Amino acid sequence: MIPKFEVTTIIQKPVSEVFDAVYNPKKISGYFTTAGASAPLVEGTTVQWEFADFPGPFPVVVKQTVQNKLLVIEWEASEGGYNTQTEFIFEELNPRETKVKISETGWKETEKGVISSYQNCQGWAQMASAMKAYLEYGINLRTGAYKALYS
Numbered sequence: 001m002i003p004k005f006e007v008t009t010i011i012q013k014p015v016s017e018v019f020d021a022v023y024n025p026k027k028i029s030g031y032f033t034t035a036g037a038s039a040p041l042v043e044g045t046t047v048q049w050e051f052a053d054f055p056g057p058f059p060v061v062v063k064q065t066v067q068n069k070l071l072v073i074e075w076e077a078s079e080g081g082y083n084t085q086t087e088f089i090f091e092e093l094n095p096r097e098t099k100v101k102i103s104e105t106g107w108k109e110t111e112k113g114v115i116s117s118y119q120n121c122q123g124w125a126q127m128a129s130a131m132k133a134y135l136e137y138g139i140n141l142r143t144g145a146y147k148a149l150y151s
Contacts, residue, residue: 003117
């Protein structure tokens with residue numbers, strides 16, 4: 001089995017706002033990278049993502065940026081030694097709704113690779129839900145959610 005997955009959600013906001021919520025370091029720090037993001041996701045750069053409740057920083061290599069359509073990033077697999085690739089696809093359903101698909105691929109077909117893929121699937125699903133809550137209701141779902149899990 002090749003470890004890969006896709007999570008999807010619909011956010012009641014225009015595609016430009018949803019895209020910016022991932023691209024913009026100030027926005028993504030409000031609901032996901034709660035200890036900060038060093039810079040916007042500009043194609044060809046490497047940014048640092050940090051999480052208040054998880055050891056970091058994590059270097060994120062920005063492979064592709066297509067305004068309001070696509071972001072492709074790579075970062076090191078948790079077992080180390082190689083990168084996985086994550087794609088964010090933004091689809092405008094109408095002027096007030098955006099579908100976001102998040103997929104990640106590239107793990108080794110090992111027990112550790114499969115376990116890491118499951119953990120990241122959980123993380124991206126939670127990120128999508130946190131982004132929806134942040135954009136639609138102005139709340140941060142990550143606050144206090146992981147302290148006991150990773151301390």
